Amino acid sequence: MSLIECFSVIKYILVFVNLIFWVIGATSIALSIWMLVDQTFLVTLSQDHSNFYAGLYILLIAGALMFIVAFLGCCGAYKESQYMLVSFFSCMLLVIVAQVAAGAWLYVNSDRLEELVRSSVHISIKNEYGVISSRTKIVDIFQQQLHCCGANGSNDWAGSKYSNKGSNSEILLTVNQGTIFIVPKSCCKDEKTMDCEKSRKMRIADVIPSAIFNDGCTNLILKELRKQSCIFFGIIITFGVFEIVGLIFSLTLCCAIGSNGRYKA
Template sequence: MALTGCYAFMKHVVTLLNILYLSCGLLLMLLAVWMWVDPTFSLSMVQDEASYYTGVYLILFVGTLLLIVGFLGCAAAISESQCSLVLYFCLLLAVLVAQISAAVWMYANNDKLVELVRYTVKTTVQSEYGSIEGRTETFDAIQSGFECCGASGPSDWAGSKYNNPQTESLGLAISSPEQSFKIPASCCKGDPKQCSEALTAVASGPISELIYSEV
């Protein structure tokens, strides 16, 4: 017997929601596979490989779960069972509430999340750039692509291992306000000839206009 009234409407709503879930699940799984196959870019954003691959597994799990939920929902809609549709609609609402709650939490903790990302980027700038080839190449691509320089600005490079290869500590100040420091070529918006002088800055002096200042 065909569904009518509210149940017919519920069937259409469930179908639309499941198309959304299937799409999101597929995108997350593709993202997880890409992160697994080519981890170079994303590894520059985390402190260690264990944390990185934990995130990959989590994304893969969520993507798989959404795909399963989507397929089950489509099956319930096709079967046109009133009981199955009601139960499944309740399940979708529960998942939706969980997602909204997560979004609200992320919005409420936005400043902390931004600080965490900034701290991670600053760690890459100060202790890993120039010493880890993969992260160096990735960070160069990020700076060129997003037209930025450092975590907070070009001055971040003054106390980095890129300028002080023997230094193990982070954020060490340079010894003199007149001392110069190097800035990576990926921070420069001009051609190599124009950038040759701009890539050497003085701690107390202005940064060349050829150097990206936005973060």
């Protein structure tokens, strides 16, 4: 294969790689705009609108940046424009640096993120279940799907707003061995059985009934998040490989175009 043919191959590979980036950017933009516009979806997912909006705007900005970078790379390669290819190279380099910085931040702050998850689960069970409908649905889902009950166990429901809801007594500020509490149906292994209804009323320090899930949810949630994070980082690494290929090919093609008559598409 001659040098001219090699540069032609590089040119069209770069166009193809940037088309992939363009599709990813366009998808991110469309997805974030849909979630921002669809109020039903937003309310169903989260009551914490400020954090949710922040995440969506970050996704929107990232998608827009990827869309622009892909446009520069694709047009620059196809039109053989050095200016576009240099702009693509510079923007892509900034994106890679930002991704590395974000990955380093996540690694350094992994313990803080874990504590945030633990705190969030605990607060949802103690104060938000039965009060905020979206939190109630989320807790029910992960208790049923992960086969767990409470943050660290069923005793976490003692003194919760849900356990004291509808009772004549005030919300318990402290709990002891004699505290009687109620767990939700989602703590049951089978919600439709009579054993479920009989076992939901419990006392601290008593043996957990066989009809109730024994494990707490927090560690299971963190385990599932670690499993999903491995898949996520695998995708990011694959994506990073494409970015580096685009970086190298854009620089190679830019140098070839700038050479005196050595390359003609």
